[in-house]
Amino acid sequence: MLSERRPAPAFELLLDRYQKKAFRLAYSIMGDSASAEDVTQDAFVKMWQILPEYDGRASPSTLLYTIVRNTALSALRTATHRRSASLDCSYEVPAASVDTAAQLETEQLVRRLPGAEQQIVRLFYLQDRKVDEVAQMLGMPIGTVKSHLHRARRRLAEWMK
Amino acid sequence: MNCQETEQLILDAFETPLSAAERELVDAHCSHCLACAQFAETQSKLDRHLRRFICAPSLNTDFRNLLMARIPQRPRRALHAWSPDLAYGIGAFVALIVSALVLPFRPEMVVTSGIAICVAAYLLQSFIFVFVNEPSD
Numbered sequence: 056m057l058s059e060r061r062p063a064p065a066f067e068l069l070l071d072r073y074q075k076k077a078f079r080l081a082y083s084i085m086g087d088s089a090s091a092e093d094v095t096q097d098a099f100v101k102m103w104q105i106l107p108e109y110d111g112r113a114s115p116s117t118l119l120y121t122i123v124r125n126t127a128l129s130a131l132r133t134a135t136h137r138r139s140a141s142l143d144c145s146y147e148v149p150a151a152s153v154d155t156a157a158q159l160e161t162e163q164l165v166r167r168l169p170g171a172e173q174q175i176v177r178l179f180y181l182q183d184r185k186v187d188e189v190a191q192m193l194g195m196p197i198g199t200v201k202s203h204l205h206r207a208r209r210r211l212a213e214w215m216k
Numbered sequence: 217m218n219c220q221e222t223e224q225l226i227l228d229a230f231e232t233p234l235s236a237a238e239r240e241l242v243d244a245h246c247s248h249c250l251a252c253a254q255f256a257e258t259q260s261k262l263d264r265h266l267r268r269f270i271c272a273p274s275l276n277t278d279f280r281n282l283l284m285a286r287i288p289q290r291p292r293r294a295l296h297a298w299s300p301d302l303a304y305g306i307g308a309f310v311a312l313i314v315s316a317l318v319l320p321f322r323p324e325m326v327v328t329s330g331i332a333i334c335v336a337a338y339l340l341q342s343f344i345f346v347f348v349n350e351p352s353d
Contacts, residue, residue, distance in 0.1 A: 186231045
């Protein structure tokens, strides 16, 4: 029975290799782990559905990241629509610790950044500071990611003073 | 090297390590430019903060099981782009055969057989969409 429920090996490989990255990408857009997990699940289900039509022209990771981005943005639009009266799009508040104050302060600064810069800064640090991976995940040229990142750093440093 | 170029290198260094020559240029500039030295210090402090405090929550340990429960046993079979055309083609062929066999003897059946053929083609196409294109589980 179990073996019957096993998906295709290619899909399992994709899951092994990209589930964390897809989750991080979703998290950088959604801002909370529960929604990010829902988005990641939906994205993998969509990926599974389109696998038979996959012609190999784009790399599977590029395709998956595109699906994750679109699914997350769509979920975000729905969520924004639902709470149109409230502008509170808060990231998860960290658990209380010695670092909580500093973490909240950093979080507030990052949250003040424009959408794209905020997302790129988060993803850059979530992805072990690899610009090329961030660029691939967001479907942007490396130069664009760098310039967003530099602008964000300048703004953050200005606000930190 | 001017301040703008120095700042650019300082920012670049957080993404890719500078070469020894670039590092020397930055150090030489910062040794006599207080503004750039402060810029480098603030950026380093910011980088430390971001590294320390931006961390992703871990994925639910049940993620994979929950996903598998949502995934059908077999992926959808793809519907070829030419399937509807094939359905209409078969319908037209049947219409031709029926017309050739029936109409010489029963000319009054022309309208009835026309409607029957249209319905048959429609049903055939619907069958292809429902049983070939939809999930099979």
